[in-house]
Amino acid sequence: MTLPPPIVQVRGLTRRFGTGCPACPELTGPAAETNQCPRCRSVTACREVSFELHSGEVLGIVGESGSGKSTVVRLLHFDLAPTAGEYRLNLNGAAAAGLPWLEPGQNLFELGPHQRRQLRNRLMGIVYQNPLLGLRLKVTAGGNIAERLLMAGWRRVERMRERAADLLARTEVPVERMDELPRHFSGGMQQRVQIAKALSTDPAVLLLDEVTTGLDVSVQARVLDLIRSLQRELQIATIVVSHDLGVIRMLTTRTLVMRYGGIVEQGLSDQILEDPQHPYTQLLVNSTL
Amino acid sequence: MSRPARAGAPADWRDGLPPGRDGYSFAFLDAGAKREIRRRILKAVAIPGCQVPFGSREMPIARGWGTGGLQLTLALIGPEDVLKVIDQGADDSVNAVSIRRFVQRVTGVRTTTDTPAATLIQTRHRIPEEPLRPHQILVFQVPIPEPLRLVEPSEKETRRMHAEADYSRMWLYLYEDIVTYGEITIGARYPVLVNRRHLMDPSPIPRWDVERLDRNPALMLFCAGREKRIYALPPHTLVEPLQFEDVPFRVESFAGRRCRRCGSARSFLDEAIDEATGRRSYACSDAAFCEKVRKAGGRTAPEPEEGGP
Numbered sequence: 193m194t195l196p197p198p199i200v201q202v203r204g205l206t207r208r209f210g211t212g213c214p215a216c217p218e219l220t221g222p223a224a225e226t227n228q229c230p231r232c233r234s235v236t237a238c239r240e241v242s243f244e245l246h247s248g249e250v251l252g253i254v255g256e257s258g259s260g261k262s263t264v265v266r267l268l269h270f271d272l273a274p275t276a277g278e279y280r281l282n283l284n285g286a287a288a289a290g291l292p293w294l295e296p297g298q299n300l301f302e303l304g305p306h307q308r309r310q311l312r313n314r315l316m317g318i319v320y321q322n323p324l325l326g327l328r329l330k331v332t333a334g335g336n337i338a339e340r341l342l343m344a345g346w347r348r349v350e351r352m353r354e355r356a357a358d359l360l361a362r363t364e365v366p367v368e369r370m371d372e373l374p375r376h377f378s379g380g381m382q383q384r385v386q387i388a389k390a391l392s393t394d395p396a397v398l399l400l401d402e403v404t405t406g407l408d409v410s411v412q413a414r415v416l417d418l419i420r421s422l423q424r425e426l427q428i429a430t431i432v433v434s435h436d437l438g439v440i441r442m443l444t445t446r447t448l449v450m451r452y453g454g455i456v457e458q459g460l461s462d463q464i465l466e467d468p469q470h471p472y473t474q475l476l477v478n479s480t481l
Numbered sequence: 482m483s484r485p486a487r488a489g490a491p492a493d494w495r496d497g498l499p500p501g502r503d504g505y506s507f508a509f510l511d512a513g514a515k516r517e518i519r520r521r522i523l524k525a526v527a528i529p530g531c532q533v534p535f536g537s538r539e540m541p542i543a544r545g546w547g548t549g550g551l552q553l554t555l556a557l558i559g560p561e562d563v564l565k566v567i568d569q570g571a572d573d574s575v576n577a578v579s580i581r582r583f584v585q586r587v588t589g590v591r592t593t594t595d596t597p598a599a600t601l602i603q604t605r606h607r608i609p610e611e612p613l614r615p616h617q618i619l620v621f622q623v624p625i626p627e628p629l630r631l632v633e634p635s636e637k638e639t640r641r642m643h644a645e646a647d648y649s650r651m652w653l654y655l656y657e658d659i660v661t662y663g664e665i666t667i668g669a670r671y672p673v674l675v676n677r678r679h680l681m682d683p684s685p686i687p688r689w690d691v692e693r694l695d696r697n698p699a700l701m702l703f704c705a706g707r708e709k710r711i712y713a714l715p716p717h718t719l720v721e722p723l724q725f726e727d728v729p730f731r732v733e734s735f736a737g738r739r740c741r742r743c744g745s746a747r748s749f750l751d752e753a754i755d756e757a758t759g760r761r762s763y764a765c766s767d768a769a770f771c772e773k774v775r776k777a778g779g780r781t782a783p784e785p786e787e788g789g790p
Contacts, residue, residue, distance in 0.1 A: 305641075305645060306644075306645040328653075331653060332657060332661075335653055335656055338653065339649055339650075342653055343647070347725050348726045349660075349728050350727050
């Protein structure tokens with residue numbers, strides 16, 4: 193049996209902050225044990241990151257602070273521009289319907305800003321660690337969801353409100369609080385509004401950047417439960433970034449371990465957690481479990 | 482700009498001008514300033530609704546008092562033009578009178594209060610009630626040219642939004658308004674989409690006038706002197722107010738009300754409250770139109786009730 197082509201394909205993704213020099217690739221990365229080049233002082237946040245994500249799959253990216261995992265997610269969400277790399281999406285007919293200019297196999301980093309914005313709005317959902325980044329706190333919870341629908345061309349207030357109420361109900365936010373400002377919500381509820389917003393346009397890819405960090409343990413568990421059940425129900429290809437191996441174990445099927453901007457180990461999540469091969473992964477697993 | 486040929490115009494524009502321009506060039510602005518402003522107007526006309534920056538000059542009135550409109554008027558006016566200046570519809574308010582007198586003094590052009598007789602009309606916050614004709618130019622004074630300023634303080638960001646036609650934030654503002662108040666609460670400065678591309682601030686005209694921008698046969702020019710922006714609606718340009726399919730755009734309603742002076746029921750009315758008795762009364766905001774209706778005997782033969790849009 194041949195597998196269908198992966199929905200996301202990333203090749204050689206690299207992002208450097210600073211001028212860069214020819215020695216950078218050699219003097220930075222996991223082997224050099226730093227991500228700052230001693231010659232030109234440039235920081236290579238991620239280097240030569242390649243992976244594939246299949247439809248319905250959940251991929252984990254784990255690593256310590258500064259390992260480049262959030263940079264990868266921001267590059268994939270077009271929040272940052274890469275120094276080098278290729279990024280392709282293989283969409284089925286329904287997902288590509290609103291984007292007639294999108295050619296199959298096109299490198300998305302070569303698209304113009306307007307096309308990137310459309311693509312991001314239609315096909316990607318992101319949930320940030322800090323709800324401040326993903327939500328407009330001066331706009332009602334329903335309005336936050338409506339913003340993405342408006343961007344996608346919705347022009348009926350009633351239909352947008354129905355959609356927002358439906359999503360909030362699914363993410364366990366009381367629907368009667370739809371017209372309240374999210375800054376009056378608790379942290380866990382803000383995070384659930386963010387998830388509802390990310391799911392509003394039925395994205396093909398969902399990016400979760402440290403979603404449970406900063407929440408207390410019982411709220412963390414509820415948010416994780418919610419993500420897991422929504423993911424199973426909607427079968428969205430998902431990338432989960434976390435430094436918390438518990439989150440990785442609970443949500444993901446496959447995991448990349450990053451250090452100093454490079455991938456040091458990858459494989460099935462269970463395998464990586466039970467039988468880590470790379471010394472850094474061994475340290476990571478031993479220090480948390 | 483297509484203007485009617487001026488039959489019998491003097492060969493040299495200096496001929497036939499009244500004395501007493503006190504050593505200023507015709508229409509006050511120097512040739513360099515006029516050329517700058519005219520070039521910017523051409524660009525603005527070529528991209529309807531797009532804000533074009535220009536080198537705004539110091540004027541002998543304070544910024545914020547119509548320097549933008551005045552600069553357009555002075556850059557466009559010729560000796561054969563007939564000028565009308567209105568302020569909220571009135572020809573006789575201090576601001577309108579001062580600007581009209583100033584332009585008259587530095588050009589010697591004829592002035593009028595009659596809308597069809599004017600070739601160039603400078604206006605603050607109203608469109609004359611009488612329909613405009615082709616070859617007329619309407620110049621708007623604009624306080625805030627950026628429609629997105631309401632939702633985004635950064636100029637860099639609003640320029641990006643215009644470049645990518647990303648107006649979702651403005652739509653979101655309208656959605657929030659409907660959710661919070663049950664309707665869109667923007668009274669004046671209602672945002673419009675020009676030529677299905679650029680979001681434009683129509684200057685603080687009432688909603689009543691917004692629909693009259695659409696496919697108007699006259700050339701409409703907008704200028705903000707303080708903010709240094711020119712934009713334009715060429716004749717017959719498509720102008721649509723932002724509206725939801727299930728919450729359509731509404732203009733002000735004067736149902737059952739008439740002008741106390743001329744009896745008109747189809748013009749934009751100003752409300753006045755008598756402080757002694759507390760009674761409300763209504764009068765046309767466009768004073769010249771009101772006068773015309775009155776002279777034609779509008780008071781004795783009132784307009785039918787269903788005449789208002």
